[in-house]
Amino acid sequence: MRFYQADPRPEQYWRGIILFGNNSASYKFALAQALYELRQPDNDLVTLEALAVPFVRHLCAHLKLALRQGTSPSSKFLTACKAFNDGEITETQLVAITVKLGFSAVIDAFHKVNRAELDTRFFIDERKINGGIRLTETFYRLTENAQFANLIQETDARWRLVEEAWGLNLPAKLLNVEYDDDNQLLFTRQRDRRINITSCRNSLNGYQKGFCFYCFRPVSVISGTEDLADVDHFLPLRLHQQINDLNGVWNLVLACQHCNRGVLGKSSHIPSADLLLRLYNRNEYFIKSHLPLCETLIRQTGNTPAQRHNFLKTNWETARNNLFHLWQPVAQGDSLF
Incomplete structure (x- = not known):
């Protein structure tokens, strides 16, 4: 808590997620990297299809560097990412698999630090309503920051x-x-x-x-x-x-x-x-x-x-x-x- 209390600006809450959030898989980092690219000023709704493209691209790039991307011994989603890297499936197939399997836990868990939800949120889960996530004003303030x-x-x-x-x-x-x-x-x-x-x-x-x-x-x-x-x-x-x-x-x-x-x-x-x-x-x-x-x-x-x-x-x-x-x-x- 001291990390935020000393400086409660959006970039420090974001850093809290990246540095102190629970890590059972690397999806949180891939989601963060995807969001960096999707700061769309004209539309704050990001569909899962749009999110999947940069999200899985970053995961596949890291899989080429390190085969272990989580603590679980097996993952259907990561197996698909490896299959894409090996040329066994197409990008279109991989994106479809990502939409189905890639976001099952990470969207819910993204704002959790030390098993507690942060009050400050960078997106709202609207998968059931609009098929994606909605970026918040806090996220846009983050992207405009010098940091x-x-x-x-x-x-x-x-x-x-x-x-x-x-x-x-x-x-x-x-x-x-x-x-x-x-x-x-x-x-x-x-x-x-x-x-x-x-x-x-x-x-x-x-x-x-x-x-x-x-x-x-x-x-x-x-x-x-x-x-x-x-x-x-x-x-x-x-x-x-x-x-x-x-x-x-x-x-x-x-x-x-x-x-x-x-x-x-x-x-x-x-x-x-x-x-x-x-x-x-x-x-x-x-x-x-x-x-x-x-x-x-x-x-x-x-x-x-x-x-x-x-x-x-x-x-x-x-x-x-x-x-x-x-x-x-x-x-x-x-x-x-």
């Missing part, structure tokens, strides 16, 4: 993280996501084989609500934009001999270029104690988002909130004893997480 382009990237990154966790078929306690600082990618390993997952920027941005971790200036994850976020190490990498696993997800944040590179930026200074609490809260969002960042954070920082808080505090004190100088950003917006 909209970021949401598209964030959704795909979250999808890649979840499907990769399913595909590895490992016990939760063995899942671990690592960071490649040179290429700014999140990856994992299986039997000594490295598996690249997704962009670190795209994966972290939603948990920070599209803002710089330090000053709350809006940032972007779109390459080539002036406000492109930097991936920053909260506790500087120069402390690698004193603190283990500084490349761990627990220590990675997105920062604006002013805070990360500017004359008055953090550089190799130690963020202040209130920023440490902010890092703890951000990491707890990872814990609540489940596969696979939850398992990664627990492995890196502790099983309980108290252990995780103590982990951060101990490492922060080690950093301060070695580098001495504390740093505080100049706020550019309200505290949002």
